[in-house]
Amino acid sequence: MHPPSLLRCPTAASQDPFPAARNEGVSCLSALSLTCCRCERFHASDRRLSSVLPTMANWFKRLVHKPKPRSVESSLNTSRSASSSPSSSSSSAESSGSSPGTSLARSVRSSPVLDINASGSARWAKSYDVCICHSEVDLELVEELVSYLEGQPESFRCFLQLRDAAPGSAVVTELCDAVQNSHCWVMLITPGFLRDPWCKYQMHQALAEAPMANGRTIPVLKDVDRKDYPKELRNLYYIYMALKENSFRQIRDTIMRYLQELCRSSASRTE
Numbered sequence: 001m002h003p004p005s006l007l008r009c010p011t012a013a014s015q016d017p018f019p020a021a022r023n024e025g026v027s028c029l030s031a032l033s034l035t036c037c038r039c040e041r042f043h044a045s046d047r048r049l050s051s052v053l054p055t056m057a058n059w060f061k062r063l064v065h066k067p068k069p070r071s072v073e074s075s076l077n078t079s080r081s082a083s084s085s086p087s088s089s090s091s092s093a094e095s096s097g098s099s100p101g102t103s104l105a106r107s108v109r110s111s112p113v114l115d116i117n118a119s120g121s122a123r124w125a126k127s128y129d130v131c132i133c134h135s136e137v138d139l140e141l142v143e144e145l146v147s148y149l150e151g152q153p154e155s156f157r158c159f160l161q162l163r164d165a166a167p168g169s170a171v172v173t174e175l176c177d178a179v180q181n182s183h184c185w186v187m188l189i190t191p192g193f194l195r196d197p198w199c200k201y202q203m204h205q206a207l208a209e210a211p212m213a214n215g216r217t218i219p220v221l222k223d224v225d226r227k228d229y230p231k232e233l234r235n236l237y238y239i240y241m242a243l244k245e246n247s248f249r250q251i252r253d254t255i256m257r258y259l260q261e262l263c264r265s266s267a268s269r270t271e
Contacts, residue, residue: 116259122266131159131182133202135192148248179205187219215258
């Protein structure tokens with residue numbers, strides 16, 4: 001009889017003397033099969049891509065050679081023609097906008113000059129063109145101003161209180177009538193004007209008659225500091241009488257400007 005140890009069944013280790021080599025061979029075969037599968041998949045995708053590429057190429061060709069709409073072609077032609085001749089467009093722009101002063105001068109020349117002396121002019125709606133509000137101590141200067149205005153080609157009609165007031169009438173009535181019947185009012189603001197209550201009364205009447213009328217109230221400062229300028233007139237520009245001749249000319253131009261604007265607005269309303 002054999003001993004028990006010799007009668008044992010052989011184990012797996014005893015059946016396969018090279019297990020590590022067998023495992024490595026199996027892993028190599030599996031890796032090789034996996035690589036072959038991937039290659040087959042790559043070739044299949046390549047075949048699908050090659051079948052799709054001609055279709056995409058035909059689609060791009062149709063897109064590129066697709067006819068443009070007429071509106072697009074016309075806009076392209078317009079832009080090309082505009083870009084091809086920049087000199088002509090610039091020359092036309094220069095001819096149209098190179099001389100704003102010339103166009104302004106033409107417009108000024110083309111606007112008709114209103115004749116304030118015409119029979120139907122709005123100037124004749126009032127008895128006087130200008131009323132001179134002054135103190136009695138400044139009468140000599142006022143007479144020179146009145147003589148200058150009445151000697152102009154327009155023959156401005158001036159109201160001078162000591163000359164034109166009706167004898168025997170009330171002072172308040174005459175002052176109010178002079179303001180209401182005159183287009184413009186010259187306020188000769190001097191130290192005597194600031195001390196005279198009647199001058200201030202007439203100034204307030206003029207402001208009440210036309211508080212916001214540009215050009216109707218014409219303040220003229222003489223021998224008065226700017227700090228003493230009446231507060232009621234500080235929303236209006238004044239004429240500072242340094243040179244008498246220049247100041248008279250400014251007064252005349254202001255009256256003329258207002259009368260022209262009055263006649264122009266009156267003519268536009270009637271039209």
